[in-house]
Amino acid sequence: xxxxxxxxxxxxxxxxxxxxxxxxxxxxxxxxxxxxxxxxxxxxxxxxxxxxxxxxxxxxxxxxxxxxxxxxxxxxxxxxxxxxxxxxxxxxxxxxxxxxxxxxxxxxxxx
Ligand SMILES: [Zn+2]
Numbered sequence: 001x002x003x004x005x006x007x008x009x010x011x012x013x014x015x016x017x018x019x020x021x022x023x024x025x026x027x028x029x030x031x032x033x034x035x036x037x038x039x040x041x042x043x044x045x046x047x048x049x050x051x052x053x054x055x056x057x058x059x060x061x062x063x064x065x066x067x068x069x070x071x072x073x074x075x076x077x078x079x080x081x082x083x084x085x086x087x088x089x090x091x092x093x094x095x096x097x098x099x100x101x102x103x104x105x106x107x108x109x110x111x
Pocket of ligand 1: 003004005006007008015016017018019020
């Protein structure tokens with residue numbers, strides 16, 4: 001079978017060895033932020049390209065990539081610290097990223 005996350009060969013499993021390792025690390029460090037996670041990933045001895053593929057994979061199709069999940073977790077923590085109800089989810093983060101609205105705010109529309 002192909003790994004559901006990175007597309008590499010995964011034997012009889014749904015995910016390959018590397019993705020399973022990264023997944024476990026991600027789950028045990030959820031909410032600790034991207035820099036911390038990247039450090040943990042690197043220390044696990046997984047190749048940088050593999051880490052990138054993992055971050056860009058969608059655990060559930062259309063529901064946002066792993067990177068979106070991490071960003072949503074961070075946004076929710078921030079909102080929580082400000083006393084707001086968490087309202088960010090990976091799907092929303094994905095939409096924002098795809099629209100790219102924040103990037104083009106200060107630019108004139110193309111003519
Ligand atoms: Zn994989």
